[in-house]
Amino acid sequence: xxxxxxLKQPFLSIELEAVSEKELGYYLQFRMVEMMxxxxxxxVNAFDQPAVEGYKAETKKRLFx
Numbered sequence: 001x002x003x004x005x006x007l008k009q010p011f012l013s014i015e016l017e018a019v020s021e022k023e024l025g026y027y028l029q030f031r032m033v034e035m036m037x038x039x040x041x042x043x044v045n046a047f048d049q050p051a052v053e054g055y056k057a058e059t060k061k062r063l064f065x
Contacts, residue, residue: 004011016023039046 036046
């Protein structure tokens with residue numbers, strides 16, 4: 001972070017109160033909500049992923065030949 005501050009570059013620093021399942025859950029939930037808001041700002045449907053479904057279908061075909 002010192003380098004970013006020195007170069008006056010934007011950055012995000014996250015500090016957890018403890019290393020625990022609860023804190024990790026809070027962090028992951030925060031990131032999921034963050035992605036939903038970013039998708040909304042970018043006018044992208046975060047819950048409709050047709051390309052991902054295509055990859056999953058192709059992977060299943062290859063795995064279960």
